[in-house]
Amino acid sequence: MSNSRGYYGEFGGAFVPPGLEKILKNLEEEFLRYKDDQSFIDELNYYLRDYVGRPSPLYFAEQLTKKLGGAKIYLKREDLNHTGSHKINNAIGQVLLAKRMGVKRVIAETGAGQHGVATATACAMFNMECIIYMGELDTQRQALNVFRMELLGAKVVPVKRGTRSLKDAVDAALEDLVENADNTYYMLGSVVGPHPYPLIVRHFQSVIGREAKEQILEKENRLPDYIVACVGGGSNAMGLFYPFIEDKEVKIIGVEPAGLGLETGKHAAPLCAGKPGVIHGFKCYMMQDENGNPIPTHSIAAGLDYPGVGPEHSYLKDTGRAEYVAIKDDEAVEAFKELSNTEGIIPALESSHAIAQIIKMAPKLDKNQIIIGNLSGRGDKDVQQVKEYIKNNS
Numbered sequence: 001m002s003n004s005r006g007y008y009g010e011f012g013g014a015f016v017p018p019g020l021e022k023i024l025k026n027l028e029e030e031f032l033r034y035k036d037d038q039s040f041i042d043e044l045n046y047y048l049r050d051y052v053g054r055p056s057p058l059y060f061a062e063q064l065t066k067k068l069g070g071a072k073i074y075l076k077r078e079d080l081n082h083t084g085s086h087k088i089n090n091a092i093g094q095v096l097l098a099k100r101m102g103v104k105r106v107i108a109e110t111g112a113g114q115h116g117v118a119t120a121t122a123c124a125m126f127n128m129e130c131i132i133y134m135g136e137l138d139t140q141r142q143a144l145n146v147f148r149m150e151l152l153g154a155k156v157v158p159v160k161r162g163t164r165s166l167k168d169a170v171d172a173a174l175e176d177l178v179e180n181a182d183n184t185y186y187m188l189g190s191v192v193g194p195h196p197y198p199l200i201v202r203h204f205q206s207v208i209g210r211e212a213k214e215q216i217l218e219k220e221n222r223l224p225d226y227i228v229a230c231v232g233g234g235s236n237a238m239g240l241f242y243p244f245i246e247d248k249e250v251k252i253i254g255v256e257p258a259g260l261g262l263e264t265g266k267h268a269a270p271l272c273a274g275k276p277g278v279i280h281g282f283k284c285y286m287m288q289d290e291n292g293n294p295i296p297t298h299s300i301a302a303g304l305d306y307p308g309v310g311p312e313h314s315y316l317k318d319t320g321r322a323e324y325v326a327i328k329d330d331e332a333v334e335a336f337k338e339l340s341n342t343e344g345i346i347p348a349l350e351s352s353h354a355i356a357q358i359i360k361m362a363p364k365l366d367k368n369q370i371i372i373g374n375l376s377g378r379g380d381k382d383v384q385q386v387k388e389y390i391k392n393n394s
């Protein structure tokens, strides 16, 4: 899918200053060296099983299926992983890579704090120094996650420049990397950023799709008709989609956050409503102004609130292999309530976007058709926010 320069069609690449170019080239070489190394694979699988709790179940949502009266709905339960989402798959993979590279200091950026917590968790277990850059505004909005990271032994650095949010945290992390490249590993949290990060993160998240494929073949003796996942940067979606890309009979649907509605401009849906451009060192669909600068985004789900998207998703959209749709805040909240009530599973607000799409499409499909939805995370972190949303919107 991607050539050696990290392009997916016209998307991807690495638009970075020369200092960073060398570091990324070295990272690519190290990754390619270890990813197929049997002792690396064995070590990764050991931690995925005994620490993360994999394989995650592929659960037949019988009650929701009955209620909707259409296609059979299966949920890939990434919410049951240690720390409660798919993010730990990538954090464990990259921290093992850092360890092989002989690096003892790990840095990461975080917006809502989820990737920061996953990184801090992996670093705690492997006894690595961990520094998390976080926009100062985000440290205030997500104070509990800051405390979580500190409990896990990480140092959280509030970034006070610019808009004091995710973009500035990425810039600060990249500067740190260029300055401290000999002893530092930069752990990126989604299938975004310059090459080779989209490739590395997809690799470590693909365990989701590999397991789902094996599990559905065992349960139903055939592949699903549809696979559905929410798309922020796009890592849980790429993880589910990638092993199915060559199976042309499987339809692929990515779900972006429509926020208050695509027509309002208050959303974070670059694939549905953006244009190609360059952000954070790579080319993708992005939400931008006339000058190509990223514009403010909105989603009720903090983890989906990003103006760019993975280059491979941009490519899958243009080639037509995947379809991208958008779900609004209120629809996501309805799905959050529906899955809690019908199945006894409280989904993350991010994952609720995928659930909302499934609730829309399942009734129109035949009873013998199969949908697999990725339940990327659990919703305990979102209960307070949903309570307030319902209070303010009723």
Ligand SMILES: *Cc1c(COP(=O)(O)O)cnc(C)c1O
Pocket: 085, 086, 087, 114, 115, 189, 190, 191, 230, 231, 232, 233, 234, 235, 236, 237, 303, 304, 348, 350, 351, 376, 377, 378
């Ligand atoms: C961070 C997050 C997402 C969005 O990130 P992707 O890279 O698009 O997967 C989705 N779901 C949950 C639960 C998350 O924490």
